[in-house]
Amino acid sequence: MNFFDNAGVMAIGTRLRMLSEKLTEDASRIYEMYEVALKPKWFPVFYVLSQNGQKSITTIANEIGHSHPSVSKIVREMVKEGILSEKKDSKDGRKNNIVLTARGKNIANQILEQYHDVEHAVQAMLDQSRHNMWQAIEEFEFLLEQKSMLKRVTEEKKQREALKVQIVNYEPKYHPFFKSINEDWINTHFVMEEADRRSLENPKEYILDKGGDILVALYDGEPAGVCALIKMNDPEYDYELAKMAVSSKAKGKGIGWLLGKAVENQARAMGARKIYLESNTILKPAINLYHKLGFKKVIGHTTPYKRCNIQMELEL
Structure with a gap:
């Protein structure tokens, strides 16, 4: 049974690591064959210094793409072997530069x-290959610089989990969830206010009967998030986006985004031109979500909430 045949492309890290280990083992024997007193892991540091003279550890780390601690450790090992030495920078006495010793220059x-x-052995192998691995690695590295593997997998996770999310209209059976989830986040960060109590105790009277709406996000059939559209008596705004909350168990699944887009579409279907919202800047994930949805900061509107320190609007 071949592990890589079964695991497929998701084992790319394991396969590259095994390939690296195989090449590193051969590299150690090649150094021995040429009687060169280097270790494979020293090569990047040795090469840049042999080509460009003295450099600081920070400069070396940036050039070879290694961390500063990793380069520091390698430099210490090579200093101990008499291949490198440290010297004060001629222009900045506080900074040390790394240079090749006489022994290091002989090795060079x-x-x-x-x-x-x-070089010729590697090039011959690349010429014999159907796919040029060197160019493929460059392309793969470029793609990872644009978007890390972590980011790519996170996006795939959200897309998969989004398929389990269903946005439905509010029903009386969702009232306990609507009330408790909003009370939880308000009490966690702030203090319940009278305007909160009215709308949470009786959403039918204070939201639905006045021309507003409430949407509920279900994840695997269970309530996971809510968001309300409250009808406004304002010449500039039609509805206020309010009481948006997502269960802590459902964080990171893109439910806030899906709720936000659903509320936006619902407001548009109800003839809205602008949506208004109030929040507080300590709720950074929420503020980031609102910006992502297209909301922009506005000022000058009265608010019934003491906790409000930012107001935003979205033109539909």
Whole structure:
């Protein structure tokens, strides 16, 4: 049974690591064959110094794409072997530069034949390959720079979990959830106010009967989030987006975004031109979501809430 045949492309990290280990093992033997006193992991540091003279550890780390601690450890090992040394920077006495010692320079001359043979051996293998791995690695690295593997998997996770989300209209059976989830987040960050109590105790009277609406997000059939559209008596705004909350158990599944888009579409279907909302900047995930939905900051509107320190609007 072949592990990679079964695991497929999701084992790419394991496969690249095994390939790296195989090449590193051969590299150690190649250094021995040419009697070059280097270890494979030292090569990037040694090469940049042999080509460009003295450099700080930070500069080396940036050039070879390693972390500062990793380069520091390698430099210490090579200093101990007499290949590198540290010297004060001529322009900044507070900074140390790393340089090749006399022994390091001898190795730099000695290794040239090894460079020639290794380069030709690798190029010959690339020429024999159907796909040029060097170019493929460059392309793969570029794609990861644009968007990390973590980000890509996170997006796939959200897309898969979004298929389990259903946005439905409010029914009386959802009232306990609507009330409790909003009370939880308000009491966690602020203090319940009279306007909260009225709308949460009797959403039918204070929201639905006045021309508003409430949407409920179900995840796997269970309530996971809510959001209300409250009809406004305002010449500029038609509805207020309010009482948006997502269960802590359902965080990270894109439910806030799906609720926001559903409320936006509902407001548009109800003839709204602008949606208004009030929030507080300590609720950073919520503020980021509102910006993502297209809301923009506005000022100058009266509010019944002491906790409000930011007001936003969305033109439909």
